[in-house]
Amino acid sequence: MPRIEDDIDAPQQADMEEFGSEFIKCPKCLAKIYDDVDWCHKCGHALGAAEETKVKPWILITGMVLLASFLLWMVL
């Protein structure tokens, strides 16, 4: 009964297409990554609007550390 095998194949192909729509290509390294992630797990490239929120804390922390060391240097 080969027709049952055909029926099994059809939904599997549909599942594959559904999975394909959940992936996007990283613009930097072209790796397949999930659509809802904030950055590429392979090269770390930030995606979309998440880039700004990921970068800003780093700038704040770096600025605070630099300010603290500058103040310490002024006192000493």
Ligand SMILES: [Zn+2]
């Ligand atoms: Zn990447």
